[in-house]
Amino acid sequence: MFSGIISAVGRIETVEPLEDGVRLRVDVGALGLDDVAIGDSIANGGVCLTVVAIDGNRASFDVSRETLDCTVGLSQPGEVNLEKALRVNDRLGGHIVTGHVDGVGEVLRFAPLGESHELVIRAPRPLAGYIARKGSITVDGVSLTVNRVDGTDFSINLIPHTVAVTTLRRLSPGCGVNLEIDIIARYVERMSAWQREDGD
Numbered sequence: 001m002f003s004g005i006i007s008a009v010g011r012i013e014t015v016e017p018l019e020d021g022v023r024l025r026v027d028v029g030a031l032g033l034d035d036v037a038i039g040d041s042i043a044n045g046g047v048c049l050t051v052v053a054i055d056g057n058r059a060s061f062d063v064s065r066e067t068l069d070c071t072v073g074l075s076q077p078g079e080v081n082l083e084k085a086l087r088v089n090d091r092l093g094g095h096i097v098t099g100h101v102d103g104v105g106e107v108l109r110f111a112p113l114g115e116s117h118e119l120v121i122r123a124p125r126p127l128a129g130y131i132a133r134k135g136s137i138t139v140d141g142v143s144l145t146v147n148r149v150d151g152t153d154f155s156i157n158l159i160p161h162t163v164a165v166t167t168l169r170r171l172s173p174g175c176g177v178n179l180e181i182d183i184i185a186r187y188v189e190r191m192s193a194w195q196r197e198d199g200d
Contacts, residue, residue: 002043004094004136004143006081006166007031010044013058015076021064023052024074028059031082041085041099045073045167046141046178048085048099071101072176073140079167081141094143095136096183103127105139107175108153110168117158119144119171123179128152130181130189138180142166 008031016023026044033054036042040051042059047067053060063074073080086092105127109120121139123131131137131154135146142162148155163169171177 001086002048002083002097002099002141003086003090003092004083004097004138004141006083006142008082009165009167010080010082012044012074012077012080015074018062021062021068022075024049024061024063026059026061026080026082028057028082031084033057033059036084043081043083043085043097043099043141045071045080046097046099046138046180047071047074047101070103071178072104073178079170081167083141095138097138097141097143097180098183099141100180101178102130102181103179104176105179107171107173107177109155109173110171113157115160117163119156119158119168120153121156121177121179122153125152127179127181130185132185135185136182139177140167141178142168 008029010026010028012024012026014025038051041048049061051059052062068075103124105121105123108122111118131146131149133146133149137144137146144156146154147157
């Protein structure tokens with residue numbers, strides 16, 4: 001589990017092809033690996049990945065073809081938002097995040113709005129029903145609050161701090177972003193669906 005509070009921006013240095021996916025070598029920057037062991041989980045751009053090797057301040061992760069097919073940002077070198085898995089006694093500053101991406105959204109707008117930035121994203125239609133005004137959503141691993149929803153499009157207000165310390169500052173119209181819906185919304189929908197099925 002994660003909180004969606006980004007600890008550091010790292011850099012994917014190499015992407016090595018495997019038989020069924022790739023191996024990423026990531027310079028974790030300020031995240032640090034002193035308390036990380038092989039087998040631990042670190043979210044990369046919102047995707048929960050397992051550490052398979054450690055070399056100084058660099059960690060390696062194997063990414064399956066299935067994961068590559070349903071996410072963005074892990075197939076080539078570049079910056080990536082990083083967060084270590086939560087400990088039981090950690091502060092939950094964002095919201096409960098699993099690191100299991102539900103779909104890829106498309107950035108429609110990213111522009112200054114006063115002192116902040118407005119980010120407008122078009123979600124895949126199957127996810128739109130889970131996105132609610134003032135609800136939580138994870139974008140490239142960042143826990144954010146939805147300001148407005150219009151069909152499949154939703155907008156978020158990014159404060160200057162979030163823009164400064166995450167990869168979201170590099171977004172532009174047409175970019176793809178990893179989306180994870182609120183886990184509570186997912187369970188509410190499943191319970192409602194089961195009640196309807198059970199009532200038949």
